[in-house]
Amino acid sequence: MAAKMSFEDSMSRLEDIVRRLEEGKVPLEESIKLYEEGMKIGNRCRRMLEEAEQRIQHLSVEQQAEGGEGGE
Amino acid sequence: MTLSDRATISETDWDDIYTVTEITDALRQNLETEFPAVRILGEIANFKAHTSGHLYLSLRDENNLIRMVIFRRHADKISVYPENGMMVVAAGRISHYGGSGQTQLLATSLEVTGRGKVELEFRRLLSALMDKGLTSPERKRKLPPYPEKIAVITSPTGAVIEDIIDTLKRRWPLAEIVHIGTDVQGPRAADSLVRAFQAVNGMSGVDVVILARGGGSAEDLGAFNQEKVSLAVARCAHPVISGIGHEIDTTICDYVSDLRAATPTAAAELAVPDAAETLTGLRGILERLASLRAEATEKRLNLVLYLLRSSVFPAVTHGLERASLRLEDVLDRITGWWKDYQHLYSGRLSDGLNHLRNFRQSTLRTQEGRLARKLERLSRVNPAVRVAAAAESLGGLNQLMKMHLQGSVRENKKVTIAKIRTLEGLFPLRVLKRGYTYCTTAEGDKIIESSEEIQRGDEMIINFHDGGALCRVNEKRKGRSWRPK
Secondary structure, three states, X not given: OHXXXXXXXXXXXXXXXXXXXXXXXXXHHHHHHHHHHHHHHXXXXXXXXXXXXXXXXXXXXXXXXXXXXXXX | OOHHHHHOOOHHHXXXXXXXXXXXXXXXXXHHHHOOOEEEEXXXXXXXXXXXXXXXXXXXXXXXXXXXXXXXXXHOOOOOOOOOOOEEEEEEEEEEEOXXXXXXXXXXXXXXXXXXXXXXXXHHHHHHHHHOOOOOHHHOOOOOOOOOEEEEEEOOOOHHHHHHHHHHHHHOOOOEEEEXXXXXXXXXXXXXXXXXXXXXXXXXXXXXXXXXXXXXXXXXXXXXXXXXXXXXXXXXXXXXXXXXXXXXXXXXXXXXOOEEEOOHHHXXXXXXXXXXXXXXXXXXXXXXXXXXHHHHHHHHHHHHHHHHHOOHHHHHXXXXXXXXXXXXXXXXHHHHHHHHHHHHHHHHHHOOOHHHHHHHHHHHHHHHHHHHHHHHHHHHOOHXXXXXXXXXXXXXXXXXXXXXXXXXXXXXXHHHHHHHHHHHHOOHHHHHHHOOOEEEEXXXXXXXOOHXXXXXXXXXXXXXXXXXXXXXXXXXXXXXXXXXX
């Protein structure tokens, strides 16, 4: 579930977690859960950034228009 | 009139006939008299600079054309050099040149008003798109902060796509790049671009589209000023960043895109965040999170300490003190009543009503027994005993606090709650649970301490540990407790 989150969703969830923790209205048990979730998401995002490798695909509209699926 | 009628011309008709030269002269004179100084707006076409130094050209609009000449003596002095497609205002006189049978403008000056047809078309299209609301700021879509898939529509080869890929690689290697190669200039460019947008619209998960082209002349960028391309941009299923030409070039596509970048590289920069910056921010968040956790735990511990020291527990002990006063009061009153009772009955005993005596004595014994039991019960709820028990519990809580400070907060919290409940259980008002009640006025605002305070017909509330009853006084007796007759 959490593993499928996009980078954007992860970041906004992380910001949400930090905001809620900073407000300090969360009960202790929940705050510990939030903290754990936040660390998990944050570290995953960090790994994504550190290990990212760009994928590039080249298409041509002319090929697509005439030959169906465009390839490399 | 038939052809044969005109085959011969009568002598008298000759007077009305011009020669070519005569009519040419007449035309020239008339035109030069009528239009000695005119200014004409038109687009330059058919420009030709003759070796003689004279400039030959035409001025045109959508439907018509007029010849124009700039003689050498003026050609040297005009402020702009003519160019086909240039929109100008030409000033001079209208004449008729018999040598070629042409009416023409003999211009002495030229003023540029824009890029001519291209410029006019640009303005026309832009205002049409503005009227449709396609350029309005409200229409601009927000770009996703962390795109995962970026479509790039540009030339299949050349520096532009390389620069874009380099920029994206450097800044945001997380995103997948889909490059769609198109013609970006020439007659097929517009259709090619439209097809590229169709292809992009069919792709799922595209976060942002970059439409790019390197710098070039106004004509080179022409496709990006065409209506169908502009509409394809405006109607694209995904947000579009345009980066077309150099910084000074603005195309119609720039007006309808969601974001205009000055150049293709700038478009790539605007499309993605910077991974290094994001990473720094992320590390900051994780540090904040860690400190928040420490802070939160500490805060909770402080709260426990605070509660123990300042608010809740003193309130409990305070409550114990108050309750003990009340109990002493009750004990005093019970003792007083007991004395009165004895006194009363001892008096009555002396009046020799023997037949009642046994009865009374047995009653007395019963009452005595009851009272003794009550007093014994009360002693069990002796505040001093309770306070000692509570103090013991507090000692336990202090112990707990030490455990808190050593960690394992979650477990200890449960224990704390249990302990607090225990302490609550010691609270003296709980004597109500043991069968005692107290009475208040019907309004519940005052405790009724004496039968003096109530009259027949009054309402009062009897309070139990678990509720109350609103009662009406049917009868009252003074001086002794109520017993059924």
